[in-house]
Amino acid sequence: MDRKLSFGSLLAVILAWLGFCGAVTVPVCQTTAAPPEKNLTDVRTAEVAVPAHPFGLAYAHQKDRAFVALNTSLGVFDTSALSPSLIHEIPLPAAALSFNGATGIGITHDGRYVLVTTFSTTLIIVDAARAVTGSLDAVVGVLNGTAAAGSSGIEVTVTQDGQYAFVSQEDGSPQTDGRGNVEVFKLDGPTANGSFSGTPTGYLTLGVAVVGTALSPDGSLLYATSEMSSNTTGEGTISVIDVEKLKTDPSNAVISSVTAGCGAVRVIVSQDGQRVWLTARESNALLAFDAAKLISNPTDALLASVQVGTAPVGLTFARNDTRILTANSNRFNFPNATTGLSVVDAEAAICGEEAVLGQISTGLFPRELAVSPDGSTVLVADYASSDVRAVDVATLP
Numbered sequence: 001m002d003r004k005l006s007f008g009s010l011l012a013v014i015l016a017w018l019g020f021c022g023a024v025t026v027p028v029c030q031t032t033a034a035p036p037e038k039n040l041t042d043v044r045t046a047e048v049a050v051p052a053h054p055f056g057l058a059y060a061h062q063k064d065r066a067f068v069a070l071n072t073s074l075g076v077f078d079t080s081a082l083s084p085s086l087i088h089e090i091p092l093p094a095a096a097l098s099f100n101g102a103t104g105i106g107i108t109h110d111g112r113y114v115l116v117t118t119f120s121t122t123l124i125i126v127d128a129a130r131a132v133t134g135s136l137d138a139v140v141g142v143l144n145g146t147a148a149a150g151s152s153g154i155e156v157t158v159t160q161d162g163q164y165a166f167v168s169q170e171d172g173s174p175q176t177d178g179r180g181n182v183e184v185f186k187l188d189g190p191t192a193n194g195s196f197s198g199t200p201t202g203y204l205t206l207g208v209a210v211v212g213t214a215l216s217p218d219g220s221l222l223y224a225t226s227e228m229s230s231n232t233t234g235e236g237t238i239s240v241i242d243v244e245k246l247k248t249d250p251s252n253a254v255i256s257s258v259t260a261g262c263g264a265v266r267v268i269v270s271q272d273g274q275r276v277w278l279t280a281r282e283s284n285a286l287l288a289f290d291a292a293k294l295i296s297n298p299t300d301a302l303l304a305s306v307q308v309g310t311a312p313v314g315l316t317f318a319r320n321d322t323r324i325l326t327a328n329s330n331r332f333n334f335p336n337a338t339t340g341l342s343v344v345d346a347e348a349a350i351c352g353e354e355a356v357l358g359q360i361s362t363g364l365f366p367r368e369l370a371v372s373p374d375g376s377t378v379l380v381a382d383y384a385s386s387d388v389r390a391v392d393v394a395t396l397p
């Protein structure tokens, strides 16, 4: 997206220089470095170097194990100590990857399968139990999406019944006017010979660059972000989608949609289902929405906008939803910005009080975050510096 955004910024500068500001009706989103935050030097962290740029990560249902997408392999980590260690690499089938490999990771509700999206059109299915033992036959299926639904899968969400997977295909296709899609895969599960089968059954076109998806706790709603309203300009959106309709009639599944800052990327939902939080990357902001109002009165649903660090991407809850961490990626490489994790007090944010408690240092381009099932640790994929970092939640302010 860097190319498109810098073109948008350049366009804004040229239009302003020509005196055309008044003619631009859609605001041009233009990112800058966020002001520095207090360093949280007392927070305990530990990192391990990995052999590729890490992208998605998720904890396994197996105790003390986590999965990380490592471009051409799925890394299996031992997380029993704070410092994670890479114990297995499951090679991913070359034919299923494009020039840039694996991206997001999702796990079925029962923990049996790990789903890996790719920059291509494919969805790779891995048997979790085999992967944690390092078995080379852990990859059990490759599902291929339809060309019309686009490519560059960033996240995958599986329905609670395990029957459907929804993939955010960031890059749309000519058929969708370059707009991104949520692609629907019907998962048929294991066949007689043990391979996992499934079929792409449709897609829902949203705005440009569709990246983040998250299910409501009861599984009935899917929230999805889009970064921009057109290729170069305009605020992103958050859409609320009816999961039952999305399964079989995707083009009619949107319940509501509303603007959500510049560069809306990742989204999470609180355990009680009442609040939806997302990162607005080009606004350097963490936004909170009231979930009920997103449906009943979307333009009145924004509860809070918190300035965090530069170009936040991943986000996660910690300590029973009382804290939110954002991965401040600085992915547009401002020389006067640092990368790190902003620690946000969720209640203070909703009350409109000073909510940022400080920033934890990370490597370069922290991209995705995951919290352990027992809540004790947050894992960070430092994409550009090729390390995986753990944060000790007990030492957070």
Ligand SMILES: *[C@@H]1O[C@H](CO)[C@@H](O)[C@H](O)[C@H]1NC(C)=O
Binding pocket: 032, 033, 034, 035, 036, 334, 336
């Ligand atoms: C970063 O540098 C740019 C360009 O010099 C400047 O406009 C901006 O105010 C600086 N931001 C911060 C937070 O220091």
Ligand SMILES: *[C@@H]1O[C@H](CO)[C@@H](O)[C@H](O)[C@H]1NC(C)=O
Binding pocket: 039, 338, 361
């Ligand atoms: C905070 O930490 C960053 C990264 O370690 C460092 O570059 C910066 O100088 C520190 N700032 C302060 C105010 O100590």
Ligand SMILES: *[C@@H]1O[C@H](CO)[C@@H](O)[C@H](O)[C@H]1NC(C)=O
Binding pocket: 095, 096, 121, 122, 142, 144, 145, 146, 147
């Ligand atoms: C997926 O489908 C596309 C056509 O849409 C094709 O070009 C590509 O080779 C297929 N990939 C795999 C792994 O089958």
Ligand SMILES: *[C@@H]1O[C@H](CO)[C@@H](O)[C@H](O)[C@H]1NC(C)=O
Binding pocket: 052, 053, 071, 072, 097, 098, 099, 100, 101
């Ligand atoms: C990912 O792996 C491919 C080989 O399949 C390689 O060409 C590419 O450079 C790698 N990407 C990154 C970002 O390292």
Ligand SMILES: *[C@@H]1O[C@H](CO)[C@@H](O)[C@H](O)[C@H]1NC(C)=O
Binding pocket: 191, 192, 193, 194, 195, 197
């Ligand atoms: C397994 O069975 C499925 C259909 O049931 C078939 O498409 C697939 O090619 C088979 N795989 C192998 C390795 O025999």
Ligand SMILES: *[C@@H]1O[C@H](CO)[C@@H](O)[C@H](O)[C@H]1NC(C)=O
Binding pocket: 177, 178, 179, 208, 229, 230, 231, 232
């Ligand atoms: C995005 O750009 C492509 C190629 O220039 C164009 O065909 C398409 O209409 C644009 N789509 C949007 C939503 O701006």
Ligand SMILES: *[C@@H]1O[C@H](CO)[C@@H](O)[C@H](O)[C@H]1NC(C)=O
Binding pocket: 319, 320, 375
């Ligand atoms: C989170 O909430 C649960 C249930 O209310 C409680 O048992 C647990 O101790 C809480 N954890 C933390 C870290 O506060």
